[in-house]
Amino acid sequence: MSRARSAPQQHESDGALPRSFWALLGAGVGLGTASAVAASSSALAAYFARRIVTPERVRVEDQEVFAVQGTGAGRRIILKATPETVVDGEYSFFFDAGAGHARLGPIEDYVPGEGTVTRPVVAEYSGDLERAVRGRWSGVVYSSPQDLGYDFEDVLVETELGPAPAWLVPASHDTSKTWAVMVHGRGATRQESLRGLIPARQLGLTSLVVSYRNDGDAPATADRRYGLGMTEWRDVESAIGYALENGATDVVLFGWSMGGAISLAAADLSSLRQYIRALVLDAPVVDWVDVLAHQAQKNRIPRGVGRLGQLLLAHPWGRRITGLAAPVDFRAMDWVARAVELRTPTLILHSVDDEFVPFGPSALLAGRNPEMVTLETFRKARHTKEWNVDPERWERAVVSWLAEILAPRPSPGSGTPRRSAGSESRN
Structure with missing residues (x-):
């Protein structure tokens, strides 16, 4: 069965500022007065700062669907070709305001002249894909641990704000007292972390896939704002405590973005x-200042305006504008500057073409602390889609590195050097 779609409408991209705001800024500049320009710049800086720390409850569905064809195993979806949909691998397509979720397979046909991409429909977890006109592209693949064939239990982790839901996925064989705690990124949910269960299970680790404040699942703070890591870590600490109370002797933290x-x-x-x-x-x-500067440039925000937005986030007097209960300490989260202070063995998997979180700071961190940091470099994966582009390599890198880190410690004086050199992707 095939159903043609109506002509696509233009929508703002997920990271772009709305046209109405650029009209406001242009009006101020057009007036030609210093006060009007200053007011427009200040308003833009305030908008930029608030957007960074405000969770998006409604995600933009800007990926267009042209047709859904076939039935059963032969079902296909024809999408508009975009920088994301033309990258090979498995992905998810969310539609109907997030109520619908389909898993899509690798590219079957790409016609640049027509601007279309055809992919197989691997699974339809919820909703009616036949009715979808547009949706949201995502590196998330699975909807729950059950989609991977894993037994799991819904549990609650007690945090200082109240109980936060988590998925507890027991090891297939009880070989390790180390647990994996999976921490998703900004604007995502626990589903993002499910890819990490695969290597964790291979290593015999029990996994706890957690939620944290203001992510839509866990309790919200009074200000309902992201702390960019400076507040959310307390909920991860609670998750570590949960693991220790339930048989773990130590943990590995998996974190995306x-x-x-x-x-x-x-x-x-x-x-x-x-x-x-x-x-x-x-x-x-690993360096929020670098990320914010990149986002300002990406959104065509003048450098000075971007810096003012950072200032609003970092100083107490900016709280009335940003809505934050407390300012963000960017220096404390600058791990490039603090590289030598990182004393926990760390594996970083990062694509050089990441369009949201630049690759450069990860490379600098690894270069400045090769004793502790191993860097695995990917290509063509964009943001947090390293697994999607090359799942075998991603899983192999994690398993081999963690197996070495988690191996029984050598006796004092024997000293085993750590592997610190990353490899280059051949994608």
Whole structure:
């Protein structure tokens, strides 16, 4: 069966500022007065700062669907070709305001002249894909641990704000007392972390896939704002405590994007940091100032305006504008500058073409602390889609590195050097 779609409408991209705001800024500049320009610049800086720390409850569905064809195993979806949909691998397509979720397979046909991409429909977890006109592209693949064939239990982790839901996925064989704690990124949910269950299971680790404040599942803070890692780590600390209370002797933190910043903060600030055996970070934020500068440039925001937005986030007097209960300490989260202070073995998996969190700071961190940091470099994966582009390599890198880190420690004086050199993707 095939159903043609109506002509696509233009929508703002997920990271772009709305046209109405650029009209406001242009009006101020057009007036030609210093006060009007200053007012427009200040308003833009305020908007930029608020957007960074405000969770998006409604995700933009800007990926167009042209047709859904066939039935059963032969079902296909024809999408508009975009920088994301033309990258090979398995992905998810969310539609109907997030109520619908389909898993899509590798590219079957790409016609640049027509601007279309055809992919197989591997699974339809919820909703009616036949009725979808547009949706949201995502590196998330699975909807729950059950989609991977894993037994799991819905549990609650008690945090200082109240109970936060988590998935507890027991090891297939009880070979390790180390648990994996999976921490998703900004604007994502626990589903993002499910890819990490595959290597964790291979290593015999029990996994706890957690939620944290303001992510839509866990309790919200009074200000309902992201702390960019400086507040969320407390919920990860609670998850570590849960693991220790239920049989773990130590943990490995897996973090995606902002989940990387959260994991680094937990390893730095938590009273339970001595139980964090290692960090596995996918496209992590290791320097928020660099990320914000990149986002300002990407959104065509003048450099001075972007810096003012950072200032609003970092100083107490900016709280009335940003809505934050407390300012963000960017220096404390600058792990490039603090590289030598990172004493937890860390694996970073990052694509050089990451369009949201630049690759450069990850490379600098690895270069400045090769004793502790191993960098696995990917290509063509964009943001947090390293697994999607090359799942076998991603899983192999994690398993081999963690197996070495988690191996029984040598006796005093024997000294086994750590592997610190990453490899280059051949994608």
